[in-house]
Amino acid sequence: MRVTRRGFTALGAAAIGGATAIGGTVLGGRPARSTEVKLTFYYPIAVGGPITKIVDGYAKRYSELNPGVVIEPVYTGSYQDTMTKTLTALKGGNPPHLAVLLAVDTFTLYDEDAIVPFDELVSSEADRAWMRSFYPAFLENGAIDGKTWGIPFQRSTPVLYWNKQAFVEAGLDPERPPATWDEQVEFAKKLTKRDAAGNVTQYGIQIPSSGFPYWLFHGLVIQNGGHLMNEAGNEVYFDTPEVIEALQYQVDLARKHGVMAPGIIEWGTTPKDFFERRTAMMWTTTGNLTNVRNNAPFPFGVAMLPARKRRGAPTGGGNLFIFKRANEAERKAALGFVRWLTSPEMAADWCIATGYVATSPAAWETEAMRKYVAEFPPATVARDQLQYAKAELSTHENQRVTKVFNDGLQAALTLAKTPAQAMKDAQAEATRILAPYR
Amino acid sequence: MERSIQAIYGWLLALPACLLLAAFTHWPALASFLDSFWSTPKGRRPSQFVGLDHYRRMLVDDPIFLQVIWNNLLYALITVPTSILLALAMALLVNERIRARGLVRLAYFTPTVLPMVAAANIWLFFYTPGYGLLNQILTAFGLPDTNFLGSRDTALWSVMVVTIWKEAGFFMIFYLAALQAIPPVLEEAARLEGASHFVYLRRVALPLLMPTTLFVLVNALIGAFRVVDHVVAMTQGGPDNASALLLFYIYETAFRFWDTGYAAALTVVLLLVLGSISVAQVRFLDRRIHYR
Numbered sequence: 263m264r265v266t267r268r269g270f271t272a273l274g275a276a277a278i279g280g281a282t283a284i285g286g287t288v289l290g291g292r293p294a295r296s297t298e299v300k301l302t303f304y305y306p307i308a309v310g311g312p313i314t315k316i317v318d319g320y321a322k323r324y325s326e327l328n329p330g331v332v333i334e335p336v337y338t339g340s341y342q343d344t345m346t347k348t349l350t351a352l353k354g355g356n357p358p359h360l361a362v363l364l365a366v367d368t369f370t371l372y373d374e375d376a377i378v379p380f381d382e383l384v385s386s387e388a389d390r391a392w393m394r395s396f397y398p399a400f401l402e403n404g405a406i407d408g409k410t411w412g413i414p415f416q417r418s419t420p421v422l423y424w425n426k427q428a429f430v431e432a433g434l435d436p437e438r439p440p441a442t443w444d445e446q447v448e449f450a451k452k453l454t455k456r457d458a459a460g461n462v463t464q465y466g467i468q469i470p471s472s473g474f475p476y477w478l479f480h481g482l483v484i485q486n487g488g489h490l491m492n493e494a495g496n497e498v499y500f501d502t503p504e505v506i507e508a509l510q511y512q513v514d515l516a517r518k519h520g521v522m523a524p525g526i527i528e529w530g531t532t533p534k535d536f537f538e539r540r541t542a543m544m545w546t547t548t549g550n551l552t553n554v555r556n557n558a559p560f561p562f563g564v565a566m567l568p569a570r571k572r573r574g575a576p577t578g579g580g581n582l583f584i585f586k587r588a589n590e591a592e593r594k595a596a597l598g599f600v601r602w603l604t605s606p607e608m609a610a611d612w613c614i615a616t617g618y619v620a621t622s623p624a625a626w627e628t629e630a631m632r633k634y635v636a637e638f639p640p641a642t643v644a645r646d647q648l649q650y651a652k653a654e655l656s657t658h659e660n661q662r663v664t665k666v667f668n669d670g671l672q673a674a675l676t677l678a679k680t681p682a683q684a685m686k687d688a689q690a691e692a693t694r695i696l697a698p699y700r
Numbered sequence: 701m702e703r704s705i706q707a708i709y710g711w712l713l714a715l716p717a718c719l720l721l722a723a724f725t726h727w728p729a730l731a732s733f734l735d736s737f738w739s740t741p742k743g744r745r746p747s748q749f750v751g752l753d754h755y756r757r758m759l760v761d762d763p764i765f766l767q768v769i770w771n772n773l774l775y776a777l778i779t780v781p782t783s784i785l786l787a788l789a790m791a792l793l794v795n796e797r798i799r800a801r802g803l804v805r806l807a808y809f810t811p812t813v814l815p816m817v818a819a820a821n822i823w824l825f826f827y828t829p830g831y832g833l834l835n836q837i838l839t840a841f842g843l844p845d846t847n848f849l850g851s852r853d854t855a856l857w858s859v860m861v862v863t864i865w866k867e868a869g870f871f872m873i874f875y876l877a878a879l880q881a882i883p884p885v886l887e888e889a890a891r892l893e894g895a896s897h898f899v900y901l902r903r904v905a906l907p908l909l910m911p912t913t914l915f916v917l918v919n920a921l922i923g924a925f926r927v928v929d930h931v932v933a934m935t936q937g938g939p940d941n942a943s944a945l946l947l948f949y950i951y952e953t954a955f956r957f958w959d960t961g962y963a964a965a966l967t968v969v970l971l972l973v974l975g976s977i978s979v980a981q982v983r984f985l986d987r988r989i990h991y992r
Contacts, residue, residue, distance in 0.1 A: 375743025526850030662957040672940040
């Protein structure tokens with residue numbers, strides 16, 4: 263039955279394809295050059311700004327620089343939508359040639375046998391040097407079996423934002439953000455304000471926990487000397503002491519020290535809470551930098567996340583992938599486009615236009631980038647934090663394992679379970695899901 | 701001869717509807733049923749026959765499934781009667797000769813015409829801790845600030861309130877139509893007999909509204925198991941699945957986890973629930989409902 267259905271679709275596609283080809287020759291129009299390669303490029307939008315215009319501009323510029331290659335960018339919604347559309351197109355036998363997708367979805371694409379590793383695409387020594395030119399932390403999530411499946415493109419990392427005015431009011435040095443976990447609690451206590459009735463009017467700190475609490479929490483885990491998964495993506499370490507301790511710390515911020523709102527804190531309204539002075543410090547992505555710069559009604563600072571045993575943060579954001587279905591010429595053209603898009607000049611341009619972290623050290627050495635950094639020094643904080651960064655949580659069955667972990671975190675944050683119990687349950691469930699991959 | 705041509709005409713006329721129904725309703729339902737016995741195919745792992753494994757997993761291995769079923773039952777048990785009672789009360793009110801009747805009717809119906817995402821955004825603001833409308837009111841009265849959507853105890857209830865607010869106006873329209881279809885002579889006769897307004901309502905109006913109530917009830921019940929947009933827009937099922945409902949769980953399983961085999965099995969469960977509500981309608985209620 264399955265074979266028949268697939269065969270039927272293929273037949274239909276062939277018929278339509280044939281008709282188009284005949285139509286093309288008979289009806290004339292612009293005769294397609296035999297060497298012309300057309301590439302479909304799916305991309306999501308996850309930050310504010312005129313992204314569509316920028317990406318369309320890039321595609322056009324590349325085609326002008328490289329006659330014979332036409333890039334067709336297709337805006338495909340959020341990361342989630344883009345993944346859904348890509349996998350649907352893949353199952354229909356018509357995936358894009360290239361796509362920007364979450365770096366953590368690499369395992370999913372790999373398990374679907376959808377993508378080709380870049381190691382198989384590159385040929386020259388220059389190509390191989392290019393593959394080594396990125397910050398290693400950004401390459402981690404794209405590596406499986408010792409090969410590189412995704413090239414970093416729109417990448418981010420979480421940082422701490424603080425309200426300098428609130429620091430002054432609390433008698434703290436406005437130029438010195440907390441550098442350690444203990445300082446973070448101590449500062450937050452001073453920054454928490456209560457009204458006469460004892461209700462909190464301004465919290466010291468906010469670490470959002472809705473939707474994807476695992477991401478910011480992963481920062482706490484790395485700082486505490488732990489990690490969440492192995493490189494092969496088939497084992498997780500949710501119930502290790504480092505993780506449980508980190509979770510206890512996040513729970514305690516709200517429940518013991520009373521310096522953070524109890525319960526689940528909404529990711530989306532966190533910047534607004536910061537502007538409204540509901541919180542004096544917040545953890546969120548560098549992607550919000552431009553937003554905060556434009557909307558904060560007070561002077562603010564950007565800092566690396568505080569340290570415990572070490573500094574630490576997860577990476578985040580999207581990689582570029584090339585799909586297996588593309589033929590030899592298309593793969594070659596796609597590689598050319600990816601190389602151009604991630605070249606130092608373009609990476610710098612993309613960073614300045616969007617707020618994402620430029621992905622290679624060389625990009626930060628470009629003229630444009632030097633100028634940008636001179637004007638807006640906080641832009642470098644994320645880059646400097648990269649040396650402490652690790653790959654974000656990504657495994658086989660990634661979305662499902664991540665959800666199990668998120669549920670565990672939320673259970674602890676809402677006091678339904680103790681941190682130890684929540685992590686023990688999450689570990690058991692994740693181990694069960696990952697069993698077929700070991 | 702004549703008759704067979706008539707028959708062909710008949711079939712041709714029915715053909716478009718048959719094709720659409722078969723392509724978009726019957727075939728997907730049947731395919732889901734068949735797929736639910738197969739494991740999810742992956743590029744590197746072809747699909748395998750797993751028999752009733754998915755169903756066993758639901759009952760034994762999947763606490764989230766049991767939780768979404770429980771959540772959904774609670775959701776239906778609370779929102780359906782409440783919104784029906786509210787709809788009835790609103791319909792009775794705007795059926796009277798009150799001032800600015802048109803305006804009141806419009807006000808009651810507005811939530812229904814608002815797109816769900818817009819409505820959810822309004823309510824997100826109402827529920828926001830700290831400076832959200834509800835919390836501003838609470839704190840003005842010296843009550844503690846509540847994180848409505850972020851606490852396990854309140855998240856599902858907060859979603860229910862939005863549902864009731866949105867559905868009641870819709871059901872009101874049915875009641876209003878039914879009330880206006882009651883011949884005025886009945887009320888006059890009741891008055892002449894000396895019946896009070898309350899007695900008229902209880903003995904005359906409500907029994908005459910029963911077919912409408914049953915119709916609304918069935919639709920509301922089916923609707924309660926088909927909710928997904930409220931949850932997506934407001935809580936994403938959180939915290940820790942406290943506000944996840946069945947259809948939302950199916951969507952997540954199918955299009956986030958890409959576990960299409962298991963999602964097919966879950967869909968069969970949903971179809972069974974919806975099917976049994978419909979059967980109940982046909983078997984027990986249809987005789988008493990007059991659609992026009």
